[in-house]
Amino acid sequence: MSSIRRTLLAALLGAICLAMAVGAWATYRAARHEADALFDYHLRQLALSVRDQTFLGSAEFLANDENLDYVIRVWDFTGLTLYSSKPHQALPEITQLGYSLADSREGEWRVFATQYQGMTIAVAQPMRVRDRLAADAAWSTLKPFLIVLPVLGALIWGLVGFGLRPLARLAASVQKRTPESLAPVPEVGLPEELRPLVASLNDLLARLDTAFAAQRDFVADAAHELRTPLTALQLQAQLVERAGDEAARAAALDALRQGLGRAAHTVQQLLTLARQEPGAVTAPLLPVELAAVGRAGVVEHAPLAEAKGVDLGLAQADPDLFVRGDADALRILLANLIRNALRHTPSGGRIDVSCLRLDAAVVLRVDDSGPGIPASERERVFDRFYQCPVDAVTGDETGSGLGLAIVRAIAQRHGGEIVLDVAPLGGLRAQLTLPLASSLQSDSH
Structure with missing residues (x-):
């Protein structure tokens, strides 16, 4: 040492x-x-x-x-x-x-x-x-x-030890810190050489405190959000037990199955969001063709769109658009955007998915003809568990409040940006902008 x-x-x-x-x-x-x-x-x-x-x-x-x-x-x-x-x-x-x-x-x-x-x-x-x-x-x-x-050697040894005493005091002060005590280290009386180190350390402590606070809030919000569907499942199970005839029992079982589906979806969304958190174990970022991700997303949700009477299609798919990313995570991002558009687009509406190059970047767009989101709400909808009021057009119930939070987490992990705006179709445009990685095309074939 x-x-x-x-x-x-x-x-x-x-x-x-x-x-x-x-x-x-x-x-x-x-x-x-x-x-x-x-x-x-x-x-x-x-x-x-x-x-x-x-x-x-x-x-x-x-x-x-x-x-x-x-x-x-x-x-x-x-x-x-x-x-x-x-x-x-x-x-x-x-x-x-x-x-x-x-x-x-x-x-x-x-x-x-x-x-x-x-x-x-x-x-x-x-x-x-x-x-x-x-x-x-x-x-x-x-x-x-x-x-x-x-x-002279003994004198130097003593003087160096005396000069390093502020560093020893700083080490002792940091050693006393606990996850519950992340207060910044005082900079008063420190030598000039140690101040950049202490400033960086205080910045790290502040980010740790923010991360721990977000984790505590996430756990509290998750517990609160799961309490409601679990309580509803208990009530629906009791209704199944108390059903007096087969018709009532069938109706209660159908409601129970829907409740289980919503609970399972919420848990799955929570797990997906946790996997996208910084520091989580994630797959390496490799060359991914964005048009292939767009086509797969449209094909996967085509049956649901057809059942709702919504025209879902791939409006534009420029070839040879590569990004460095996690293909599974990008598919989850697009799936959340498409499901969000399907949830709020009325029957007879339209949803367009586009993959195109814009200047030196790659853009993934999902446009719908639904009611859209007011400008004052477009930033808040990325918060965990935040839900916009149910629109009167579709009458659909709201989701778990985690879909767009997952979208932003995946976008940030890929060094991209997700923006909500008004679509040419009259509804909402969700646009993901990612760095272009055209030099990786030959590596992917």
């Missing part, structure tokens, strides 16, 4: 160590540059001081002194060595006057050579001496920081 404190500690200590390493390297380079300038000056001064010496034409060798870091040699114009210090050290051949770098079997050397009265004077120093002095200078600079590094 990752830890913000450990991550910050590692990151900060790593950054400090990297900065120290860069600083040590810069110190080393600066010390090396200064050492080069100083030792080059010493080389030149030493060479110039040797020219004042008197050499008798034969080599004079100093005693082997390991503490002497310089090698000095003097040649005459014939190449005869007049003077040499540390003869066991192999001074490289002199190829140029002035300062130069030369290699030998003992490593790299810094050499200064000059000529004076026919003599060549060369002074050399091994470069390892300069490297060692520069490294010692860099280490002297870095060593105090390495000593205080553990103290």
Whole structure:
């Protein structure tokens, strides 16, 4: 499990160590540059001081002194060595006057050579001496920081913990929340960095509270709506028991069957609506040809329309109109719109179903010649269990009040929009607009 404190500690200590390493390297380079300038000056001064010496034409060798870091040699114009210090050290051949770098079997050397009265004077120093002095200078600079590094780590650990205390308090406050206590988290006194998180969290809590409230209202409304048909079923069952003759018993049984049908329809509508709720287990959205959904809906409800004397047909079905959706859910949506139109369209009326392309969208329409819905009621009819007054034209009893709520839930799940308006036939137009998915046509064949 990752830890913000450990991550910050590692990151900060790593950054400090990297900065120290860069600083040590810069110190080393600066010390090396200064050492080069100083030792080059010493080389030149030493060479110039040797020219004042008197050499008798034969080599004079100093005693082997390991503490002497310089090698000095003097040649005459014939190449005869007049003077040499540390003869066991192999001074490289002199190829140029002035300062130069030369290699030998003992490593790299810094050499200064000059000529004076026919003599060549060369002074050399091994470069390892300069490297060692520069490294010692860099280490002297870095060593105090390495000593205080553990103290610095402990200080960072404590300061990071202190800085994370508001986050710990926020976690404790959220942990105390229950489904019954979804009050927003206070933002007073919080650091600026935590406010976007708390704002998002409060938005989530508000949406959860709304969802729970809607769920409670749904359960209460469902219980209320089911109580009436169940009570009616009990009364109808009693009427069956009390029937005095076969005719009365048959009438009571017919009423009982109708009541059972209405109750079963209400329960089925409740289940359908529950399956369309956000977060419910639903089928994946796949390419669906909308015209096929329209034809299937018309064929399915044709017997009921014929029994009522209503002309139900597919007025327009543009080919190759594909949407990404759940085919079963779209069929349920169309079935609810057609049943709603059949319920309110009088005998001799007409219902047209259309599937067409409109700009960059796909439209599914159901137009009827019924009484329609007043403009003031068109938004309210999408509420659960809301029912318009029974119209005087058809005299049909109202439904469960869930059909259009199911339609809106399915439309929202598909990223579409359902709108109610006046139909050209004089009744109600229910229009569903969905995004076009023409690029999916090849995938569906």
